[in-house]
Amino acid sequence: MPSFDVVSEVDHQEIDNALNQARKEITTRYDFKGSQTEINQDKNLIHIVSEDDYKAKAVQDIILSKAIKRGIDAKALKMGSPEAASGGRIKTQVEVQEGISTEIAKKMVQEIKSFKLKVQAQIQDAQLRVTGKKRDDLQEVMGLLKAKDWGLALQFKNFRD
Secondary structure (H helix, E strand, O other): OOEEEEEOOOOHHHHHHHHHHHHHHHHHOHHHOOOOOEEEEEOOEEEEEEOOHHHHHHHHHHHHHHHHHOOOOHHHEEEOOOEEOHHHOEEEEEEEOOOOOHHHHHHHHHHHHHOOOOEEEEEEOOEEEEEEOOHHHHHHHHHHHHHOOOOOOOEEEEEEO
């Protein structure tokens, strides 16, 4: 029986490459000359520490642009708001979002059921498996899921016929 998986994954090597490019750009940009701006990564969190709001927001923009150029969907990066840190500095975070939460997966299942196609959707951990008898129905479900904004970077994997 034909099936596919709906997942939300991020290539961590590409994130690392984008952060390295962002660090390099910060060291060469004139507006960051002499500033103490740091970018650190801890699993799915990117920590930014800078001198002021302007520089913290600029670093977020640099990271976002580098990630997009490396093929990472902008929805996979959730930008945090700046907060005060020690020494009069500003800290902010960028969260790398992976996996489909149970609430969003349930909404996706309801959405799929509302189209009255002959397909079944099952929630499996942080992904969704859709099965059906007709390949065309599965492709239609893909199009419907792509059309709606779920706030996640969705990929469709393991399409089996």
